[in-house]
Amino acid sequence: MTSVWIMLVKKSRAILGFAAISIVAASCGTNAPQDTWQPKGPNSKIIDDLQRPVFAVAGIIGLIVAVAVIYTLIKYRDRGQPIPEQTHGKPALEITLTIIPALILAVVAVFTFGAIFKLAKTDDTEMIINVTGQQWWWEYDYPTQNEFGITQPIISSGQLVMPVGTKVLLRETSRDVIHSYWIPALNGKRDAVPGRVQTLRLEADAPGIYAGQCTEFCGLSHANMRMEAVALSKADFAKWVANQQAAYVAPAKDSLAQQGEEVFLNQCVRCHQVNGLMRADGTPAIAAPDENVWSGSAPNLTHLMSRNTFAGASFDLLSKQCRDEVWNAPSDVVGTKYLAGVTEECLNQKDLRSWLRNAPAMLPMYANATQLKATGGKYRGMPYLALTEDDISKLVAYLLTLK
Amino acid sequence: MFSTGFKYFLGVTVLSIAALIMSLFVLDQVAIAGVAISMLIVVTALLAGIAVVTRDGQTTTSTPDASNELASQSMWPLVTSIGVVLLALGLVTSSIVFFTGVIVLLAALAEWMIQSWSERASKDKNYNAAARKRVLNPIEFPVLAALGLGVVIYSFSRIMLTVNKTTGATLFIVFGALVLIAGILFAVKPELKRSLVVAICVFGAVGIFTAGVISATSGVREELVAAKAESHELPECGAERSEHFDKEATGTLSLRSSVSATIELLDGKLTAQVVGFNKPQNTVTVRRSTPTSLIFRNLDAKEYRLVAELGTRTLVEPEGATEKNLVCTQLTAQGSEQLLLLDIAKSPKAGTSYSLTVPGVEGQSIELVVP
Amino acid sequence: MAIIERETEVTATGIDIATPTTTYGVLKRPVAATGWRAWVFTVDHKKLGLMYGATAMFFFIVGGVEALLIRLQLAAPNGKVLNADLYNQMFTMHATTMVFLFVMPMAAGFANYFIPLQIGARDVAFPRINALGFWLLLFGGIFINLSWFLGGAADGGWFMYAPNSGPVFSPTHGIDFWAFGLQIAGVASLTGSINLIVTVLNMRAPGMTLMKMPIFTWMMTVVQFLLLFAVPVITVALFLLSFQRNFGARFFDVAAGADPLLWQHLFWIFGHPEVYILVLPSFGIVSEVLPVFSRKPLFGYPFVVFSGAAIGFVGWGVWAHHMFASGLGPVSVAVFSLTTMAIAVPTGVKIINWTLTMWGGKLVFSTAMKFSIGLIVLFTVGGLSGVTHSVAPSDTQQTDTYYIVAHFHYVLFGGAVLGIFSGFYYWWPKMFGKMLSERLGNWNFWLMVIGMNLTFGPMHILGLQGQPRRMYQWTEARAGEGLFNFAFWNLVASIGSFVLAVGILLFLINVVITARNPTKSPLDPWNSRSLEWMTSNPPKEHNFDVIPTVHHLDEFFHRKYEEDPATHTMRQIATAEEVLAEQERNADKHIHMPSPSYWPIVLAGAVPIITFGMIFSHLIAVVGGVILLFASFGWALEPSTAPESDFENQAAHGTALDKVGH
Amino acid sequence: MTAIDMNSVMTKSDTVSGTNLFSKISSWLLTTSHHRIGRLMVSVSLLWTVAVVVVGVVLGVERISSSTDLIDPGSTTQLFSIFRVGLIFGSVAPMTLGIALAIVPMQIGSQVLAFARGAAFGAYLWFFGMIIVGVSYIGNGGPGGGDPQMVDLFILGLGLVIAGLLVVSASIATTILTSRRAGMTLIDAPIFVWSSLVTSISLILTLPVMAGALIYVAVDHSYERSTFGATDGINAWIGWALTSPQIFLLAVSTLGVLAQIVGTMVRGRQPLRGGLLIGIGVMSTALIGTVTQSFYSLQLNGNLSDVAKSLLPFLLFNALPMLGVLIVLGLCLLAMKNEKAKPSASFVLAFFGVGMVLTGMLGNVLLRINDLKLSNTVFEEAVLVYVGYGVVLSSLGAIAYFGPRIWGRKMPTMPVIGLGLIGVLGVVFAALPYYIAGFTDQPAGSISGQLGDNSQIWNSVATAGQTIFLVFVVAFVGLVIKSSRSGEIADEAIFETVQANS
Incomplete structure (x- = not known):
């Protein structure tokens, strides 16, 4: 039986080409970043190996039905023949025709079960990353794992950075509504449900950036809630970890960036944390839920410029050209390109500035400001801060120092 | 010409007038007597007038209809009088009785009125009965059903509150089985005598009611009395123990499925089984502003509680003072589990940390990382 | 008398009995036989069936327009036709409208109209409750759609997952309207299902055993049982949601220790049987149409019946396959994966039986037949993509992508809607006495089939390429390269949707043309087989002049044809006209039909007032409550059959009896 | 006229009663x-009579010796009150009204009330009201009672009793006025x-006055104003309804019973019917006036105008009622001279009943003469006993007379006569000694202290009388029950006798 299965798997391409033209056509549109038929890791490969023959079998059965129907239609069309005998059925035939699909499904079920339990395994985990969903961004935090050089917890957002060839386990949860974490190239979906911690295996075969998208409807900007998984070689990953754990470097005295730090301390620090940032009185600036914001947290901006995106992964922090350079880089250099981070030249000034100018105008976050009674007047996402252009320039200068 | 009744009342009136005149002369305390006799004169004169106008209600041609209408049996006079009595008793005893009386009285009067009305609706008895049913059944059935169900439910609840938990479960099964058996019996034997069915139902209802009354008078079971007496707020994380704090996680399936970590105390050692980790941990990550459930499982012989120390909080009074910010579970006996729901808004200050400890177990703590 | 609600017997027990001349406590009964009153106060199952149909058709157009707007928005990247908020409302309301306000009422309409006819009854068991059900549905539907004008419609998706449906995340009243409106419509479904179950079980013509019952009635009965058990579940869920939103309850509040998955379980325990509630009526229609146009009985009638019942049963055990990505744990996933595969078997049986029904027949390709054949093929596609979902790991890739959208549109459009259109063409002469144009019907069919394949076919590909659903925009950044990327397929789907719309428009044109065409249809245009054709077109108010005695499955056919013992072919022994004439000769003399009533519409009208009050001001709810109470008592006090004196003139009353006399 | 319509004897609602116990009971209750x-x-009311007579026996025993101590001295007042209230509202009033309810519609040819x-409803109100009254007495709530709640209860209970009797009276009066058969x-x-x-109209006219007084007392008691004397005031304010001459009102119907029986006995149209009516009318009219009585009495010493001033109400309240009774009694005796007359058993009861009432009224005449100083002595009690027991006697006579028409079996003649004579003896023994004792200044409502000369003798005889009366009542009830079950079947003749009235 298994050999038949393997044969089906191997020949699936050919069978598919014969069976379902639409699916061939699907493969004509190449390199869709979220294509579910292009596995890039062992977990998605398990799924792929399972679904190809299933699709093939389904296609064949569909064809058989279509052919049978069309044949019947042609053969028994009304050509003036007399009204036929009123036969009421042939039980033996019907039972046979009932058992055959049942048997096919039984075979499918056996392999399905195997895959389900393989994908649910957690005892071979090598690395753990906590993932927290929130409208409309993902927060990643790395618990202390000395074998990867993570000696103190790392917190990040926007892009999941992980080493290749490592069995990563995501521990997902959510702060508000249900989200779903999905990097099609690496594995299927797993919902991030508030109050629960759910796990998802991820493993990438090769360095690269893998796109994903929140797939559980989560409100207004559901369409903008994207994610990117960055797989780095183990060496590159170690570099990334080292950078993330680097201490806070205060901006140079009397620079624009230092004025930006003041603006940051006045405005942004209410929600956004930058680890190591001190207030003027020498106390650490710790973000806490703001009275204006309903949901309890905002992205941690420590080492912001090591990421390629901002506002979760809704916008690019890199200009289009620089972004394409990273995304299109072959797998052996993608790590280096990524670790270069965001430089002043590559910064997507336009989007970042307009975000600081008026965030709600860029990303739908609440439908109507007058209808916030239910939240006690608190809205979700980043509010309009009424920053002056001057302040914005200062802030951008400051943010650029967060390498 | 003048009817007998008129003569009688006229006589009374005349005599009353005489009495009035006499009383004016004779009696010392004229006032009350005068007024009373005057009233009597007015009343009897009025009656005399009525008598003469109606010729004593004389019907010379035929026997009046009213003398042939047989009022059917009715429970409403009885119920109404009970209502009045309850109302009167209620004036003296308690407002519940009074309002019961008012309700019974109003209901009975309504029923009485409708019944009387319906009996005059036409000369056809059956039709009248049907008319009455049409008007009243839509009110009666819901009210009676609600009352009946209410009584049964209330009685049953009394029983359940009185018997102990195990007996309660048994009773529940027995009751359920009896209802099922009776139902099946009725279903498979539709030819069953109506009176038997009624008898079974009445027997059941009366049985439950009686048991309910007995239970109500004998009071609720001890644990509930105790449970009522004690505070159900999360207690201070001191040494006291709540007997009946009903938040054991052991049986709570949904909570167990959404737990983030299980903190285990075994042989004086505190370890954390964290979802996703294969080995016991000594740190647990709790994400900021995210409701996180932890289960505390005590495998040691003594009773312990898990305490989360979450920094300090500033007190309103005295101003400026602080105290430890603690969240804790109940004291947990050996082998049982309790749930701790944490929602931490703020990371700890640099150099400090949040932790989970168990009072009475020294040197063991699990760090709560809030990134 | 063909109904269970009986008037109170007023029997004479003595002499000189006064006959009451007034109806107690209520207005005179509405007894108009024509005009708007004849429709608004009717309790006639046929009129109600037609009104169900008209209402459903109206909401079909509303839902269709919503769908077209969605497709316009998605035709190109970064669509600007709708903003995020409107888009979310649009897809929520599209699904809600199509499921609750189009397919379900349309099925209810067919059931109402044809079940009593098919089982040889004069009306349903509870005619006034039947009317109540319709008005509740209509008012519920209007109530939900009112939200468009009162601050925005529901925006949480038709699945309305908690906690996103909570007041914090959806502060407008849209979801309140949605939840209350669906509760109202739910009451309608529930009353309807009880009514039809009682009708089918108790009011079949003599001789009609369950296994001689027409297959449409069978499938509808299964559907009613599904409704009976499924609707309370969603009602409970909606009730909790309403309380959460309007009264500060915390059933789904995680901070209070709640588990948001509770909602998902509640919703899908209802939601999956709902799928069968939607398609089984069409299965029934197809199972009626195919034998008629194949001139052969349904192949393996018992198999189809039992597979329908099996679907009804197993349909309860598969709900969690909507939640494979929710994190149920591998054991649950495996179990539900298996049950989902299991339910494919009885569904497959139906496809096989339909095909074999045609096998060896004498196929007449009328429009109704074409739609039925279209259903077989296209539903098979949906069914097979459904099987791919039962493979749970694969499902975690495809769920919440357009592949799912494609799948259920093949099931619901290719299944339910094509079946409904088949029913339209098949039963139109029965309902209106005129035949829909077959020529236009041909165009209608092909445009719809091509349109739907253009619309939903590419969605398979879009889903596999990774386009998630419920996104108000898609970006080119994730569209892929080459010609056949997101952009191409989205455009094709959008164009297809308009082709589809034109096809449906053709149907409406066909209806208008037919209505203006004076030609009457023949008595038995399709050479049909079941009882509903054994009466005039359209049927008389009392359906049958004499309740037929049933000897065969396909009784009507067997009254027209008998088997030639030598060749086993069938030869005609009577025409439909002769059968009808025979009926009229033996007409029953006394037929009591239930009388029209004001109360169903008044009672139904009070409910949305109450729910409106729940949302805006409890004072309004009190007013509604008073009306409700008033109407309940009016209803209770009213005899189901009006006394003679209530009829305005004897002629109006006499219609039913007079006709019998002919 | 034919007074009794045979068809009405068993009305339809009776026949509905089923065979089993439950439906039997319910058919009675409903x-x-x-x-x-x-x-x-x-x-x-017969039960109450028995209870009241038992109380009378107990009180009598207590009085025999000032040292006997059957009951708590603190509850003496209440016990005396029970005797009075029970006799008037528990026994006499409802018994006369009850008989009227049972008989009147039959006599006027109406099938129903x-x-x-x-x-x-009225009957039940009275029934429950009396129970409440009884309970309140037990709970120390009667006049002068100490438990405030029970006092409230007593007042409310008495209110219910009055309301009930009023409703019943209204029903009787209305029936008579509107439902007579044609012609x-x-x-x-x-x-x-x-x-x-x-009787019923008199009650309708007078009972509300008592109800009003009760309301005053109740309000007064509830708000502790003591304007009306709070609990002690109860007797003062409602007592008039429990004493002569107001209680004579209840004796009006005894005259009717007597006249009815006599009419039957003489088997012909009653002579001087108009005279009877005048007698009844005079009596009742005067008595209705008694609602106005303040304290009236005849003063013999003093100047003439004072005597005249006190003489008028004295005559009005005493002479007129007595005149009425005498007229009726005289006319009845006159009728007896008819040779066709044949004394019946019930006549004995009715006749002596009226006689006892008359004796009571005579006593009241004496009582109201100031100079005799009889008020507040046991003489006052004797008047009540004479009238009250007289009415009971007469009512039992009415039962003996009308009863067979209801249950269709005769009462045996001799036992009725014998019992009746025993009853008369009982009444005389129970009351007469107190007439005498009244002159020895034995105080009313007292069981201890100075009881006067020879009090032991008088009290012993009175106690014996009470006991005899108790035996009589119980025995009579037993006789009624026995004969209603196993008595001789009444023939038509019984009913024919009724014709005599017309």
Whole structure:
């Protein structure tokens, strides 16, 4: 039986080409970043190996039905023949025709079960990353794992950075509504449900950036809630970890960036944390839920410029050209390109500035400001801060120092 | 010409007038007597007038209809009088009785009125009965059903509150089985005598009611009395123990499925089984502003509680003072589990940390990382 | 008398009995036989069936327009036709409208109209409750759609997952309207299902055993049982949601220790049987149409019946396959994966039986037949993509992508809607006495089939390429390269949707043309087989002049044809006209039909007032409550059959009896 | 006239009663049949009679010696109050009304009562009211009682009793006024109907005054104002309704009973019917006036104008009622001279009943003469006993007379006569000694202290009288029950006798 299965798997391409033209056509549109038929890791490969023959079998059965129907239609069309005998059925035939699909499904079920339990395994985990969903961004935090050089917890957002060839386990949860974490190239979906911690295996075969998208409807900007998984070689990953754990470097005295730090301390620090940032009185600036914001947290901006995106992964922090350079880089250099981070030249000034100018105008976050009674007047996402252009320039200068 | 009744009342009136005149002369305390006799004169004169106008209600041609209408049996006079009595008793005893009386009285009067009305609706008895049913059944059935169900439910609840938990479960099964058996019996034997069915139902209802009354008078079971007496707020994380704090996680399936970590105390050692980790941990990550459930499982012989120390909080009074910010579970006996729901808004200050400890177990703590 | 609600017997027990001349406590009964009153106060199952149909058709157009707007928005990247908020409302309301306000009422309409006819009854068991059900549905539907004008419609998706449906995340009243409106419509479904179950079980013509019952009635009965058990579940869920939103309850509040998955379980325990509630009526229609146009009985009638019942049963055990990505744990996933595969078997049986029904027949390709054949093929596609979902790991890739959208549109459009259109063409002469144009019907069919394949076919590909659903925009950044990327397929789907719309428009044109065409249809245009054709077109108010005695499955056919013992072919022994004439000769003399009533519409009208009050001001709810109470008592006090004196003139009353006399 | 319509004897609602116990009971409880309601009232009032006489016995025993101590001295007042209230509102009033309920519709040819359900309602109100009154006495709540709640209860209970009797009276009066059979004018109505009409209207006219007084007392008691004397004031304010001459009102119907029986006995149209009516009318009219009584009495010493001033009310309240009774009694005796007259058993009871009432009234004449100083002595009690027991006697006579028409079996003649004579003996023994003791200044309402000369003798005899009366009542009830079950079947002749009235 298994050999038949393997044969089906191997020949699936050919069978598919014969069976379902639409699916061939699907493969004509190449390199869709979220294509579910292009596995890039062992977990998605398990799924792929399972679904190809299933699709093939389904296609064949569909064809058989279509052919049978069309044949019947042609053969028994009304050509003036007399009204036929009123036969009421042939039980033996019907039972046979009932058992055959049942048997096919039984075979499918056996392999399905195997895959389900393989994908649910957690005892071979090598690395753990906590993932927290929130409208409309993902927060990643790395618990202390000395074998990867993570000696103190790392917190990040926007892009999941992980080493290749490592069995990563995501521990997902959510702060508000249900989200779903999905990097099609690496594995299927797993919902991030508030109050629960759910796990998802991820493993990438090769360095690269893998796109994903929140797939559980989560409100207004559901369409903008994207994610990117960055797989780095183990060496590159170690570099990334080292950078993330680097201490806070205060901006140079009397620079624009230092004025930006003041603006940051006045405005942004209410929600956004930058680890190591001190207030003027020498106390650490710790973000806490703001009275204006309903949901309890905002992205941690420590080492912001090591990421390629901002506002979760809704916008690019890199200009289009620089972004394409990273995304299109072959797998052996993608790590280096990524670790270069965001430089002043590559910064997507336009989007970042307009975000600081008026965030709600860029990303739908609440439908109507007058209808916030239910939240006690608190809205979700980043509010309009009424920053002056001057302040914005200062802030951008400051943010650029967060390498 | 003048009817007998008129003569009688006229006589009374005349005599009353005489009495009035006499009383004016004779009696010392004229006032009350005068007024009373005057009233009597007015009343009897009025009656005399009525008598003469109606010729004593004389019907010379035929026997009046009213003398042939047989009022059917009715429970409403009885119920109404009970209502009045309850109302009167209620004036003296308690407002519940009074309002019961008012309700019974109003209901009975309504029923009485409708019944009387319906009996005059036409000369056809059956039709009248049907008319009455049409008007009243839509009110009666819901009210009676609600009352009946209410009584049964209330009685049953009394029983359940009185018997102990195990007996309660048994009773529940027995009751359920009896209802099922009776139902099946009725279903498979539709030819069953109506009176038997009624008898079974009445027997059941009366049985439950009686048991309910007995239970109500004998009071609720001890644990509930105790449970009522004690505070159900999360207690201070001191040494006291709540007997009946009903938040054991052991049986709570949904909570167990959404737990983030299980903190285990075994042989004086505190370890954390964290979802996703294969080995016991000594740190647990709790994400900021995210409701996180932890289960505390005590495998040691003594009773312990898990305490989360979450920094300090500033007190309103005295101003400026602080105290430890603690969240804790109940004291947990050996082998049982309790749930701790944490929602931490703020990371700890640099150099400090949040932790989970168990009072009475020294040197063991699990760090709560809030990134 | 063909109904269970009986008037109170007023029997004479003595002499000189006064006959009451007034109806107690209520207005005179509405007894108009024509005009708007004849429709608004009717309790006639046929009129109600037609009104169900008209209402459903109206909401079909509303839902269709919503769908077209969605497709316009998605035709190109970064669509600007709708903003995020409107888009979310649009897809929520599209699904809600199509499921609750189009397919379900349309099925209810067919059931109402044809079940009593098919089982040889004069009306349903509870005619006034039947009317109540319709008005509740209509008012519920209007109530939900009112939200468009009162601050925005529901925006949480038709699945309305908690906690996103909570007041914090959806502060407008849209979801309140949605939840209350669906509760109202739910009451309608529930009353309807009880009514039809009682009708089918108790009011079949003599001789009609369950296994001689027409297959449409069978499938509808299964559907009613599904409704009976499924609707309370969603009602409970909606009730909790309403309380959460309007009264500060915390059933789904995680901070209070709640588990948001509770909602998902509640919703899908209802939601999956709902799928069968939607398609089984069409299965029934197809199972009626195919034998008629194949001139052969349904192949393996018992198999189809039992597979329908099996679907009804197993349909309860598969709900969690909507939640494979929710994190149920591998054991649950495996179990539900298996049950989902299991339910494919009885569904497959139906496809096989339909095909074999045609096998060896004498196929007449009328429009109704074409739609039925279209259903077989296209539903098979949906069914097979459904099987791919039962493979749970694969499902975690495809769920919440357009592949799912494609799948259920093949099931619901290719299944339910094509079946409904088949029913339209098949039963139109029965309902209106005129035949829909077959020529236009041909165009209608092909445009719809091509349109739907253009619309939903590419969605398979879009889903596999990774386009998630419920996104108000898609970006080119994730569209892929080459010609056949997101952009191409989205455009094709959008164009297809308009082709589809034109096809449906053709149907409406066909209806208008037919209505203006004076030609009457023949008595038995399709050479049909079941009882509903054994009466005039359209049927008389009392359906049958004499309740037929049933000897065969396909009784009507067997009254027209008998088997030639030598060749086993069938030869005609009577025409439909002769059968009808025979009926009229033996007409029953006394037929009591239930009388029209004001109360169903008044009672139904009070409910949305109450729910409106729940949302805006409890004072309004009190007013509604008073009306409700008033109407309940009016209803209770009213005899189901009006006394003679209530009829305005004897002629109006006499219609039913007079006709019998002919 | 034919007074009794045979068809009405068993009304339809009676026949509904089923065979099993439950439906039997319910058919009685839910009845709207006039004679069932009447029989219920009469039966319960007989129970009260027994209870009251028992109290009378107990009180008598207590009085025999000032040292006997059967009861708590603190509750003496209440015990005396029970005797009075019980006798008037528990026994006499409901018994007369009950008999009227049962008989009146039959006599006027109506099948039913007006407000039949109202009458049932009234009967139940009275029934429950008396129970409450009884309970409140037990709980130390009667006049002078110490438990405030129970006092409230007593007042409310008495209110219910009055309300109930009023409703019943209204039903009787309305029935008589509106439901007579065709052709029967009021003047043609049987004399018992007349007396019932007068009694019921009198009650309707006078009881509300008592109800008003009760409300005053109740409010006064609730708000502790003591304007009306709080609990002690109860007796003062409502007592008039429990003493002569107000209680004579209840004796009006005894005259009707007597006249009815006599009429039957003489088997012909009653002579001087108009005279009877005048007698009844005079008596009742005067008595209705007694609601106005303040303290009246005859003062013999003093100047003439003072004597005259006190003489007028004295005569009005005493002489007129007595005149009425005497007229009726005289006319009845006159009728007896008819040779066709054949004394019946019930006559004995009715006749002596009226005689006892008359004796009571005579006593009241003496009582109200100031100079005799009889007020507040046991003489006062004797008057009550004479009248009250007289009415009971007469009512039992009415039962003996009308009873067979209801249950269709005769009462045996000799036992009735014998019992009746025993009853008369009982009444005389119970009351007469106190007449005497009254002159020895034995104080009323007291069981200890100075009881006067020879008090032991008088009290012993009175106690014996009470006991005899108790035996009589119980025995009579037993006789009624026995004969209603196993007595000789009454033949038509019984009913024919009724014809005599017309």
